[in-house]
Each structure stands twice: as structure tokens, then as C-alpha cells.
Amino acid sequence: MADSVRILGFAGSLRQGSYNRSLLRAAQAAAPEGMTIEVFDLISVPLYNADVEAQGDPEGVAAFKAAIRAADGVLMVTPEYNHGVPGVMKNAVDWASRPPRDAPLGGKPVGIIGASPGMTGSARGQSQLRQAFEFTGSYGMPQPEVLVFRAHEKFDAEGKLTDEATLKYLGAYLVALKAWVLRFRGS
Numbered sequence: 001m002a003d004s005v006r007i008l009g010f011a012g013s014l015r016q017g018s019y020n021r022s023l024l025r026a027a028q029a030a031a032p033e034g035m036t037i038e039v040f041d042l043i044s045v046p047l048y049n050a051d052v053e054a055q056g057d058p059e060g061v062a063a064f065k066a067a068i069r070a071a072d073g074v075l076m077v078t079p080e081y082n083h084g085v086p087g088v089m090k091n092a093v094d095w096a097s098r099p100p101r102d103a104p105l106g107g108k109p110v111g112i113i114g115a116s117p118g119m120t121g122s123a124r125g126q127s128q129l130r131q132a133f134e135f136t137g138s139y140g141m142p143q144p145e146v147l148v149f150r151a152h153e154k155f156d157a158e159g160k161l162t163d164e165a166t167l168k169y170l171g172a173y174l175v176a177l178k179a180w181v182l183r184f185r186g187s
């Protein structure tokens with residue numbers, strides 16, 4: 001279908017039980033018709049090191065870059081650690097920004113969502129992540145935002161998003177993300 005989109009989603013937390021991994025699974029389940037969200041696990045992406053890069057991308061990095069290139073858009077699901085973007089997420093962006101003139105994130109439409117037990121719902125982490133797009137040339141969707149605050153009250157013990165208002169807002173966000181990605185198709 002001409003209006004279908006493939007999204008690559010990844011969470012900036014390596015912990016299996018993280019709220020952000022759970023939010024990514026909820027996004028997969030809530031994807032509107034014509035949108036598929038493939039999940040990439042960042043566990044296989046080592047810390048960025050230019051010496052390693054000079055030898056060729058490690059297998060996990062090559063797979064990550066190929067997955068971004070194959071997608072129509074990207075969905076980054078970020079926690080917030082110490083009022084900022086976590087190292088796992090920043091590291092993923094660093095690898096995906098290489099090489100600078102042919103980076104997988106270059107010209108790619110991107111959505112950012114996040115969850116946190118705190119009251120700001122990853123707002124600072126999301127803001128810092130958007131700053132990296134100035135270098136990568138990615139098109140970050142400015143609105144709407146999904147900032148899941150008090151996440152420990154919105155997911156059950158198995159990691160299922162149970163808060164109806166958040167589910168509804170996530171669904172509306174994904175519809176907007178689909179439209180955002182379609183805006184950039186062919187550019």
C-alpha cells in the first residue's frame with residue numbers, strides 16, 4: 001500500500017523489565033492500520049569507538065544501521081537518567097550518525113516517546129535527544145508528545161500498559177507519526 005509505513009523502534013534501556021521497552025511493545029500493539037513497528041534491541045550495539053569503526057562496523061552496529069535504512073521512519077523510546085538522555089540511547093544515535101554524510105539517520109523522520117517514574121515523563125531526555133538531530137539531519141516530529149509520567153502506576157507487573165488515557169494518547173500519537181513519516185516519503 002502506498003500509505004503504509006515501516007517503523008523501526010528501539011528503547012534506550014537494556015533492562016528487560018524497563019518501562020520504555022514496555023512502552024515500545026504497547027506502541028507495536030497500538031500501531032494504526034498501515035503501520036508496522038519492528039523492534040531492534042540495542043543490546044548488540046557496543047559503545048561507540050572510532051578505532052573500532054575504522055576496522056568496520058561490528059555486526060550489531062551493521063544490523064542496526066541496515067534496519068534504520070530499511071525503515072520509513074524511526075521511533076525512539078527513551079528513559080531519562082539523571083535529567084538527561086541515557087547513554088544507551090545516545091550511543092545508538094552516535095553510531096547511527098556515522099558516516100556523517102551518509103548516516104542512516106540522515107533525512108529520516110523520527111518520533112520520540114518515553115516513560116519515567118518521575119513527574120516529567122522523560123521530557124528532559126527527549127529534549128536532549130532532539131538536539132542531536134541538528135547534526136544527523138533527522139526530522140524529529142515536534143508534536144504531539146508522549147511523556148509517560150509515574151510509569152510505575154501505568155504498567156502492570158508483566159509490563160503491560162494498563163492506563164486507558166495513556167493508551168488512547170499513544171494511539172493518537174502513532175496516527176500522527178504515520179502522517180509525519182508519509183510527509184517525507186520520497187524526499
